[in-house]
Amino acid sequence: MTILSSTIEAMMNETRLDGNAAAGPLSELFARDITTALATCAKCGRETPVGTLFDYGQAMGVVLRCNGCEGAMLRLVRTPGSLRLDPSGVSMLIVATG
Numbered sequence: 001m002t003i004l005s006s007t008i009e010a011m012m013n014e015t016r017l018d019g020n021a022a023a024g025p026l027s028e029l030f031a032r033d034i035t036t037a038l039a040t041c042a043k044c045g046r047e048t049p050v051g052t053l054f055d056y057g058q059a060m061g062v063v064l065r066c067n068g069c070e071g072a073m074l075r076l077v078r079t080p081g082s083l084r085l086d087p088s089g090v091s092m093l094i095v096a097t098g
């Protein structure tokens with residue numbers, strides 16, 4: 001470990017909080033219309049607005065697929081009492097704030 005990396009790690013440990021501290025920024029993200037966000041496909045790297053992905057809707061939820069390689073990018077399932085999001089097919093999601 002270099003002096004720089006140990007210094008950065010020490011600084012991170014001093015400011016470590018739990019996930020509740022991120023409630024504000026996370027609510028800012030999830031309260032928006034995500035269809036305008038830019039999503040990068042984890043499989044092929046194509047960046048495209050979520051609203052242009054292919055929607056393979058099912059009774060229990062939706063699967064949004066890349067409009068380049070058709071890889072599954074977002075899976076949203078409704079279960080009794082919850083919504084479950086699997087974003088593993090997205091390597092980056094960019095939400096404009098202004």
Ligand SMILES: [Zn+2]
Nearest residue numbers: 041044066069
């Ligand atoms: Zn793709």
